[in-house]
Amino acid sequence: MLIIGIAGGTGCGKTTVVDQIVAELPADEVCVISQDSYYKDTSHLSYEERVKINFDHPNSIDFDLLVSHLEELRNNKPIEQPVYSFVEHNRTGETKTTHPRKVIIVEGILILTHPEIRDLFDIKIFVHADSDERLIRRLKRDIAERGRDLDEVLARYQTTLKPMHNQFIEPTKEFADIIIPTNRYNTVAVDVIRTIVNEKLANSREI
Numbered sequence: 001m002l003i004i005g006i007a008g009g010t011g012c013g014k015t016t017v018v019d020q021i022v023a024e025l026p027a028d029e030v031c032v033i034s035q036d037s038y039y040k041d042t043s044h045l046s047y048e049e050r051v052k053i054n055f056d057h058p059n060s061i062d063f064d065l066l067v068s069h070l071e072e073l074r075n076n077k078p079i080e081q082p083v084y085s086f087v088e089h090n091r092t093g094e095t096k097t098t099h100p101r102k103v104i105i106v107e108g109i110l111i112l113t114h115p116e117i118r119d120l121f122d123i124k125i126f127v128h129a130d131s132d133e134r135l136i137r138r139l140k141r142d143i144a145e146r147g148r149d150l151d152e153v154l155a156r157y158q159t160t161l162k163p164m165h166n167q168f169i170e171p172t173k174e175f176a177d178i179i180i181p182t183n184r185y186n187t188v189a190v191d192v193i194r195t196i197v198n199e200k201l202a203n204s205r206e207i
């Protein structure tokens, strides 16, 4: 089994890179775990209280559940990945059954901040895009897909997102084996990673 961690600031293109890697791999050989699924259950809070949560701080993530799920997958057991709603700022109550695969990709802004999770990764990747580029992408995406407006995204960016990025996310770049620049679409880097993954898969088939 090969476990790959893909980190980087919001809007850097993690999901896009993951989709590009996965697109060329056999569906039954890869699964994806998103850190977003592991935002803490906040059902005990009202919507007004949930909106105020700092979603860019490591304390917002249920790392205990994420670690236990990764351990289960490593032991060849399926897990129930929570489904998260960015509109409700909460888990939906539904889960997605995720089966263990030869390649497990874990992606999220804060996954390299957690020492135990870092140790589980065979390859650690940090996706980098400039902060102005990330803000532009985040604005467009959150308004189009996550039910937000301009003021909400900018306020969140200034109050939590930018300071948390500088304090917690950017420093984890030093743990990365590979840094992918994504100010533009980086097909070369994605090809390199695909080659590494395919080589590992071919070796595991021979054993």
Ligand SMILES: Nc1ncnc2c1ncn2[C@@H]1O[C@H](COP(=O)(O)OP(=O)(O)O)[C@@H](O)[C@H]1O
Pocket: 008, 009, 010, 011, 012, 013, 014, 015, 016, 017, 137, 138, 141, 182, 183, 184, 185, 186
């Ligand atoms: N290299 C790129 N160039 C331009 N736009 C991109 C690039 N990578 C991603 N995007 C766009 O930016 C937005 C955020 O990308 P996404 O992959 O969701 O980032 P992340 O998962 O890191 O938050 C999406 O709308 C995506 O289509």
Ligand SMILES: Nc1ccn([C@@H]2O[C@H](COP(=O)(O)O)[C@@H](O)[C@H]2O)c(=O)n1
Pocket: 009, 010, 011, 014, 036, 039, 055, 056, 085, 086, 087, 088, 089, 090, 108, 109, 161
């Ligand atoms: N209810 C929430 C939960 C998280 N966020 C933001 O999502 C970002 C992480 O997701 P990416 O896909 O962008 O990596 C993070 O920066 C949180 O601020 C949110 O807006 N609402």
